[in-house]
Amino acid sequence: MTGKPARSSAGTPDDKPPVKLPARQTWRALYTHFRPHRWTVALGASFALVGTVSGLAQPLAAKTLVDRLGEDESITAILLLLTALVVVGTAIEAVGAYILERTAESVVLAARRSLIGRLLRLRLPEVERTQPGDLMSRVTSDTTLLRAVTTQSIVSAATGGLAFVATVVMMGVMDAVLLGVTLGVIVLIGGCVALVMPKIAQATRRSQEAVGEISTVLERAFGAFRTLKASGAEERETEIVAKAAREAWRHGIRSAKWQSVAWSSVGLAVQVSFLAVLGIGGARVASGAISVSTLVAFLLFLFYLIDPVSRLVEAASQYQVGSAAIARIVEAERLETEELGKAPAASAVAPTGPASVVFEDVTFRYRDELPYVHHGVSFAVPGPGMTAFVGPSGAGKTTVFGLIERFYEPTGGRVLLDGRDVRDWPLTQLRAAIGYVEQDAPVLAGTLRENLVFAAPDATEEQIQDVLVRARLDTLVRRLPDGLETLVGHRGSKLSGGERQRVAIARALLRRPRLLLLDEATSQLDAVNEMALRDVVTEVSREVTVLVVAHRLSTVTLADRIVVMDAGKVRAVGTHAELVAGDPLYGELAATQFLASAPGAP
């Protein structure tokens, strides 16, 4: 619990560098998220545009007002027009802003849904190469950064760009010389801002990586909370999280710094232009080249230019933030997912009866750089009946189950279920035929009932009650004040190890499997429950094919067939009596690891 998780590769597969998206791909990825909302964004943008136009008309109205004042004409109408422009413009802008905010939330929702959908379909090897905590932070934190870039910044860029062009045209109409001065200043300062922009993306990316690392460490700590406490690792883990938090803070500050540099440049550009226009414009008024009202209107336009320029800078910095987020999202989206295939139609007749399992010269390693775990495993299990897999720790017994469930693909050879290569089965149908009880019998947070029906959501009350009795959980449920509605805590922490094991078995049975894979717990059950469960498994194995990774002699002696595995190979197959007589390794295992003196041992 004390080691530090892989730095910055947190969440990205260990062997893959973080994705650096070229600008075109960033655009494309952002566009994918924007596309479904383009019409709503266009609506919001039109509202914003109307607001902008009404704002743009204000200096003209003000110019007329000044001219009329000079000529002693009535100003009531123009005053009313000016007021209307302000009020209506503001109201329309408010509605536009609401539409955009709403759309922004929808973009985040859609991004989260699609990412969650993909993450829960990831292939197991991909999950093993990543940090789940960091993947979670991509769903929760990075997606929120898409909010602005896919809506507000597009509108800002569009309206800001239009308003900028329109204002510049109006300024050109007023006086080309003053426009030249203004644009000269803006281009100069704009160039400096462009240099700063990529730094915002860089800092945001680092900050988000650090946020991911916070989630990673916390997920690790809560995932083994008792071990954390028992190891006295609270302070060390806190320090690791705090370090990641400081990193997030440091890069957040850096991003804020560059953003504020960009922002203050807008003010600087306008102020410098203002002074230049005032000086040069004053001289031009004095020389009679332009009128006072022209200079006033030009200065008002210049003042009005602050808004479009700010919007353009805002859009550019939001784009930088969004591009950092989208790179992390794309990275998660590129992880390999499983093709689950269609669930069988309700009317389809599902195969019944026990399944058969055949391994044909299967070779397998978990990753290319790792040694082989299976070096040509072959065996055939016709159903029904119980087949026990025994062998020293690390022999590759659990791996057999992973290959049957197609969590992993064999490197060579074939795995057949009912005579059909598991790769040819639609995954949903393949797994629907199998009940799987993992060695550490995971129980999920929620109620007992939720845990039971997890693999069979359509189970009837009668089926649930039946399975409770069979898994010897009925007395426990009766004892609990809330019965099946009892909350079991994070990872079932409120249940005992044996209870968790039985819940896992009940869950698998409720699925009505044709093949039951049981990775036996090494020491979870007391003698009474062990015997009871033995009876259950024996009973089940009359109709269903049961494969069990056995750690107890009592289980092995019940088996119809025992497969002895050693160092990734099947070294013998037979009954207990045959193997005790014929296989030295089995004899040794039976004498030691399998507690040969256990009751019931022949």
Ligand SMILES: Nc1ncnc2c1ncn2[C@@H]1O[C@H](COP(=O)(O)OP(=O)(O)OP(=O)(O)O)[C@@H](O)[C@H]1O
């Ligand atoms: N997900 C994984 N990624 C990489 N290596 C793995 C993975 N799972 C298991 N291994 C390795 O594969 C080998 C076989 O593991 P497996 O779990 O199949 O053994 P086993 O016979 O079931 O052992 P045990 O009786 O201790 O449960 C071991 O050396 C193990 O370290």
